[in-house]
Amino acid sequence: xxxxxxxxxxxxxxxGVVALAHVSFNIDEGECVALVGPNGAGKSTLLWHLNGxxxxxxxxxxxxxxxxxxxxxxxxxxxxxxxxxxxxRAVGLLFQDPDDQLFGTSVRxxxxxxxxxxxxxxxxxxxxxxxxxxxxxxxDAAERVPHHLxxxxxxxxCLAGVIACRPQLLALxxxxxxxxxxxxxxxxxxxxxxxxxxxxxxxxxxxILDICPRVIVLDEGRICVDGPTNEILRDEALLEAxxxxxxxxLRGR
Numbered sequence: 001x002x003x004x005x006x007x008x009x010x011x012x013x014x015x016g017v018v019a020l021a022h023v024s025f026n027i028d029e030g031e032c033v034a035l036v037g038p039n040g041a042g043k044s045t046l047l048w049h050l051n052g053x054x055x056x057x058x059x060x061x062x063x064x065x066x067x068x069x070x071x072x073x074x075x076x077x078x079x080x081x082x083x084x085x086x087x088x089r090a091v092g093l094l095f096q097d098p099d100d101q102l103f104g105t106s107v108r109x110x111x112x113x114x115x116x117x118x119x120x121x122x123x124x125x126x127x128x129x130x131x132x133x134x135x136x137x138x139x140d141a142a143e144r145v146p147h148h149l150x151x152x153x154x155x156x157x158c159l160a161g162v163i164a165c166r167p168q169l170l171a172l173x174x175x176x177x178x179x180x181x182x183x184x185x186x187x188x189x190x191x192x193x194x195x196x197x198x199x200x201x202x203x204x205x206x207x208i209l210d211i212c213p214r215v216i217v218l219d220e221g222r223i224c225v226d227g228p229t230n231e232i233l234r235d236e237a238l239l240e241a242x243x244x245x246x247x248x249x250l251r252g253r
């Protein structure tokens with residue numbers, strides 16, 4: 001059974017804009033998949049559906065009505081109100097802007113937030129916080145104020161908070177955006193070392209070449225192609241048709 005099963009998913013926002021149109025794909029346990037496309041393609045909307053951040057009433061079928069065939073399933077569970085607590089344990093969502101995710105008075109408090117809300121005992125919470133901070137290289141920053149950290153450190157603090165909940169899937173929205181080269185490389189290494197499945201929405205095609213064996217191209221809310229990264233990101237005509245550019249490392253090859 002796939003870890004993620006999305007079938008015939010469509011979604012329109014309250015203003016009538018169609019963000020997703022009949023999207024279907026699966027992700028297996030441990031798989032690392034990239035999600036690419038131009039701005040406004042529906043990438044963030046798709047990520048938010050994976051842990052129930054968007055209401056069911058926005059989903060629609062061919063004629064704008066709720067579709068009886070559409071479904072989003074995580075680890076065999078339908079992403080519905082009934083299953084949201086378990087779904088959100090399984091899916092860790094990392095926002096593009098770390099300031100949308102950090103709110104505690106210390107890094108330790110932020111990282112502990114998820115485990116606390118899982119109802120874990122104090123000893124388990126402490127252990128998870130320590131382990132997660134060590135994984136992202138922020139053990140020495142536990143008592144610092146999150147908003148005093150650099151952008152790269154804030155992104156790593158957010159990642160620590162997510163992995164402290166031990167998700168089966170990481171859904172990451174532009175994880176390398178606004179990072180300097182060193183912080184970008186560091187973050188890429190962190191993602192590579194994590195064994196859970198990952199869906200990475202990004203314009204950083206070089207990063208995708210390095211860490212994602214499979215890529216899904218989304219444009220105007222529809223999946224245009226889904227396949228091996230090395231094949232798809234070498235197709236200059238395909239990329240140009242969907243608002244993307246050939247990665248610099250592949251130019252002239």
